[in-house]
Amino acid sequence: MSELLDDAVRELSRLPGIGRRTALRLTLHMLRMDEEEVRRMTAAIDRFRSDIKYCARCNNLSDSDVCTICSDPSRDRSVVCVVEQVGDVLSIENTRQYNGLYHVLGGVISPMQGIAPSDLKIDLLLENIEKGGVKEVILAMSTTVEGETTLFYITRRLARFPDLKVTNIARGIGFGDEIEYADELTIAHALHNRTPVSR
Amino acid sequence: MSELLDDAVRELSRLPGIGRRTALRLTLHMLRMDEEEVRRMTAAIDRFRSDIKYCARCNNLSDSDVCTICSDPSRDRSVVCVVEQVGDVLSIENTRQYNGLYHVLGGVISPMQGIAPSDLKIDLLLENIEKGGVKEVILAMSTTVEGETTLFYITRRLARFPDLKVTNIARGIGFGDEIEYADELTIAHALHNRTPVSR
Structure with a gap:
């Protein structure tokens, strides 16, 4: 339909986790952004990639x-x-x-x-x-x-x-993790390296 | 830590559905892309935004x-x-x-x-x-x-x-939709506009 659109979508979808649908959504969203704003974004990316040490x-x-x-x-x-x-x-x-x-x-x-x-x-x-x-x-x-x-x-x-x-760094059960879903290695390690509870 | 990184992350996270974490992941991924490849992407976006009619x-x-x-x-x-x-x-x-x-x-x-x-x-x-x-x-x-x-x-x-x-365009139950989860308006409309089954 538009090569300009196709090019932008294809290039954006090279990024990890950005499929064609998402790339299309992002590209069409850029039409609602100021041209200046889009250019500021691409310039920041270019500057990062070329000048970072x-x-x-x-x-x-x-x-x-x-x-x-x-x-x-x-x-x-x-x-x-x-x-x-x-x-x-x-x-x-x-x-x-x-x-x-x-x-x-x-x-x-x-x-x-x-x-x-x-x-x-x-x-x-x-x-x-x-x-x-x-x-x-x-x-x-x-x-x-x-x-x-x-x-x-x-x-x-x-x-x-x-x-x-x-x-x-300490290995063990992460905060928010449930024992039921932790793997055996982690549970075994966490048991073996148990720490005293202050009371 | 790096203003170049911060700028790129901040600009990318202006896009809808791209939070700071995702923007950071995308930006760091760009380090693994060729500088040429990143520039081709930003150029395609700039061209799209400025030349599209x-x-x-x-x-x-x-x-x-x-x-x-x-x-x-x-x-x-x-x-x-x-x-x-x-x-x-x-x-x-x-x-x-x-x-x-x-x-x-x-x-x-x-x-x-x-x-x-x-x-x-x-x-x-x-x-x-x-x-x-x-x-x-x-x-x-x-x-x-x-x-x-x-x-x-x-x-x-x-x-x-x-x-x-x-x-x-026809309104009704979409393919893959379950009646149980369709709203009443859609179900009522779909019932009212029922079509004969060929047999």
């Missing part, structure tokens, strides 16, 4: 060479939380419970998807620790097979720092 | 002054299907059951939202009919209060063409 210290997303977290003097530089990806940093920051630094691996070891340890920013992590000052590394990996593999691999690489404290 | 005859979306449907010589020019919006044309075209022309009103009469008959392309419809050649007008409005109001208003305006056949 990765922090030279922690591999987090950054507008400058070193990210705002790494350059913040109020953060505790003796603790480094290792995460798989940028989204994990945002999730942990949203809790406002963590004041240390991060290290973004940029993925997980996955032989299935052809991602080797050398594809992740593991060497950079070791270099940072070698420079001194880091007392604890918190490993905050997903509880997937790939996450556990990555956890195991990094733990082994960190063995050469005998004074370094290496911790794993 | 409305057909001078039927008010449908069009890349040129007259849309591909109105300028297609194989379409039956004696039937005009009146719809609320562009998406309706696409839905009807997808059925491949209709070979006439369309007329896109660009909305429905809605005193609540301040949309008066003069805000819709109703005069253009009457002008087209006055030019001659149209034998039937199919009114394909939604079964909302606004849709019914618009239907009623247009029917009255069309009264000055006594030879014109004016029809309404």
Whole structure:
């Protein structure tokens, strides 16, 4: 009917979770937005994609060479939380419970998807620790097979720092989860690592 | 953390049905797309928004002054299907059951939202009919209060063409709908307008 419409719908539906119907709905909605407003959106996306950098210290997303977290003097530089990806940093920051630094691996070891340890920013992590000052590394990996593999691999690489404290985030039943629907591994782990109830 | 990221997320989340979480997921996904690919998407959106036209005859979306449907010589020019919006044309075209022309009103009469008959392309419809050649007008409005109001208003305006056949799309129980969950008005109408079963 319209190649302009078809092009916009086809391009938008390349995004994950955006099917043709949703892409069409979004595209038609843009007709009700000011042209200026649409252009501001596309410009923000273009600027993000072309100008975004990765922090030279922690591999987090950054507008400058070193990210705002790494350059913040109020953060505790003796603790480094290792995460798989940028989204994990945002999730942990949203809790406002963590004041240390991060290290973004940029993925997980996955032989299935052809991602080797050398594809992740593991060497950079070791270099940072070698420079001194880091007392604890918190490993905050997903509880997937790939996450556990990555956890195991990094733990082994960190063995050469005998004074370094290496911790794993707690595994167990999440808040809001029902025992009935939790898998056996999680339940077994949660039972084994039970904590005393204060009374 | 990053103004570039924040800007892109904020702009994307202006779209309907795209919350902050989804906008963040989409934005981070764009990092895994080629910069070229992202730019092709934003360019398609910008081109659509700035270059799209409305057909001078039927008010449908069009890349040129007259849309591909109105300028297609194989379409039956004696039937005009009146719809609320562009998406309706696409839905009807997808059925491949209709070979006439369309007329896109660009909305429905809605005193609540301040949309008066003069805000819709109703005069253009009457002008087209006055030019001659149209034998039937199919009114394909939604079964909302606004849709019914618009239907009623247009029917009255069309009264000055006594030879014109004016029809309404069939109302009834949709395919895949269960009687139990249909509203009383629909059931009553479907009962009243029952059709003979061929046997």
